[in-house]
Amino acid sequence: MRKKSSLTLTDLLIGSFLLLVCLFFVYRIKVGLNYNWAWDSIPQFIFRFDKENNEWVSGILMTGFYTTIRLSFWGIILATVFGVISGIAKTSSILFLRWLATTYVETMRNLPPLVIIFIAYFFVGDQLLSPLGIDDWAETLSPASQNILSILFAKPGYLTSFFAALMTLAIFEGAYITEIVRAGIESIDKGQWEASHALGLTWYQQMRHIILPQTFQRIMPPMAGQFISLIKDSSIVSVISIQELCFQGIELMTSTLHTIEIWTVVTLMYLTLTLPCSLLVEKLETRLNLSLR
Amino acid sequence: MTEKKFGDYIINVDNICKTFPNGVKALCNFSTNIRRAEVVVVIGPSGSGKSTFLRCLNGLEEIDSGSIIFDGIPLDDDKKNRLKIRREMGMVFQSFNLFPHMTVLENVTLAQQLVRKSSASVAKSVSMELLEKVGIQDKVASYPAQLSGGQQQRVAIARALALKPKVMLFDEATSALDPEMIGEVLDVMKTLANEGMTMICVTHELGFAREVSDWVIFMDEGRIIEGGTAEEFFSAPKEERTKGFLNQIL
Numbered sequence: 001m002r003k004k005s006s007l008t009l010t011d012l013l014i015g016s017f018l019l020l021v022c023l024f025f026v027y028r029i030k031v032g033l034n035y036n037w038a039w040d041s042i043p044q045f046i047f048r049f050d051k052e053n054n055e056w057v058s059g060i061l062m063t064g065f066y067t068t069i070r071l072s073f074w075g076i077i078l079a080t081v082f083g084v085i086s087g088i089a090k091t092s093s094i095l096f097l098r099w100l101a102t103t104y105v106e107t108m109r110n111l112p113p114l115v116i117i118f119i120a121y122f123f124v125g126d127q128l129l130s131p132l133g134i135d136d137w138a139e140t141l142s143p144a145s146q147n148i149l150s151i152l153f154a155k156p157g158y159l160t161s162f163f164a165a166l167m168t169l170a171i172f173e174g175a176y177i178t179e180i181v182r183a184g185i186e187s188i189d190k191g192q193w194e195a196s197h198a199l200g201l202t203w204y205q206q207m208r209h210i211i212l213p214q215t216f217q218r219i220m221p222p223m224a225g226q227f228i229s230l231i232k233d234s235s236i237v238s239v240i241s242i243q244e245l246c247f248q249g250i251e252l253m254t255s256t257l258h259t260i261e262i263w264t265v266v267t268l269m270y271l272t273l274t275l276p277c278s279l280l281v282e283k284l285e286t287r288l289n290l291s292l293r
Numbered sequence: 294m295t296e297k298k299f300g301d302y303i304i305n306v307d308n309i310c311k312t313f314p315n316g317v318k319a320l321c322n323f324s325t326n327i328r329r330a331e332v333v334v335v336i337g338p339s340g341s342g343k344s345t346f347l348r349c350l351n352g353l354e355e356i357d358s359g360s361i362i363f364d365g366i367p368l369d370d371d372k373k374n375r376l377k378i379r380r381e382m383g384m385v386f387q388s389f390n391l392f393p394h395m396t397v398l399e400n401v402t403l404a405q406q407l408v409r410k411s412s413a414s415v416a417k418s419v420s421m422e423l424l425e426k427v428g429i430q431d432k433v434a435s436y437p438a439q440l441s442g443g444q445q446q447r448v449a450i451a452r453a454l455a456l457k458p459k460v461m462l463f464d465e466a467t468s469a470l471d472p473e474m475i476g477e478v479l480d481v482m483k484t485l486a487n488e489g490m491t492m493i494c495v496t497h498e499l500g501f502a503r504e505v506s507d508w509v510i511f512m513d514e515g516r517i518i519e520g521g522t523a524e525e526f527f528s529a530p531k532e533e534r535t536k537g538f539l540n541q542i543l
Binding site: 189191192194195196197198199200201202205209210213214217 | 351352353376379380382383384386388389390391392393394403404407408449452453456462
């Protein structure tokens, strides 16, 4: 069904009402709020000119933005790996694997992410990752490799907490992806299993060539939605001092008190990451609808 | 009908029983033997266990008791045996079950490369030959959704033939088709039968059964009620239930 795109009287009424609300909001800030606007101090938090080295460097908010991108990028990859593996396990004929995957999903979905973050940070990060000595190892590397490490992950000294945060995020979001993958696999017609079974394909061949390709085609839209959630949820790792966008925003706010400006910039930065994903979802959904017609 | 030479028994089904988890008895003390090059047609009212019988033969359903031996290989718990048997049996389904994410050509090629380890070029030429045989040679790059039901079913037949199976199983291959497309699929099946393919067909097409089959099995409630050559069966059915069924349909 095609939706109407011309404006009706109701649309105009609603629109003008919203406009009034906005105007009132601006008026309140101007009159009621004794706020010291300082937009001119904001650009330096994004990019600033380093006079000592005579070059442009990223400001505090921008470095936070980079960390958020790193967390999101690796998080999406890892969460997908976890989710696909345990999603397949959930549809397995082996009871033990189903139990394992179900336990994982139910634990993650029934705990607040903050609790998971703290558990992961203090137990996994401190007890499991620290003894590995990732940070000590990174210190011994050549400056060039250290540089690559800090572009890909985090600076030496911050690696352990970065990986702890990354794992937490991936494990947490992986639980939701598990359910998406499971539902996707189960939505594939039984006939596909039977036809490939009759052709003498092994279970692995069935999965690899018949079931998973169709599953991925189908779960693209909910997966992209989950990726958006992951990008947004990456902000919770600020509580364990990962210097991502939200953490940097909070730091700046407490030191400069330019609350409104800073959070406006942070908002825009998150939107530059999530909006393209949303558009992608919309595109994928139209394409899916077309191919299913 | 021309006289055909049958070979030795290729499938021995001995006393198999199958009860579904919901308690429905699908097959009950079912025994039959099928010779090479024989075309066996299984008919009967719906729910009589015809499809279940076919699906037990290649392990899509598990039998509860009895035995199935295919070309000397027992269909038992040994996974290797089961895989071997499946690879020697082609199956055509009522709902085609083509792989929608692959082109017609890929549908036919896939199993040859995965199961028979054929090279891409050999697999492709075999596929083209088969697709020509079923009359789909000009649609090889299309996706299943772009084909009519009859065309899809012919591709499905080509796909099943691609592994050069010793036996072909047809599970109501024409039941989901529009009437005008039934003929084109039956024609392909007739060609196969004339080439000496061993076939077991579950069907409602009595005309096809009469014309092509060497042996007709009439089933009801999971048992064989009557079996005979097409001529005996259609002209002089012995059992009352068979007569009743034929009267209803003819």
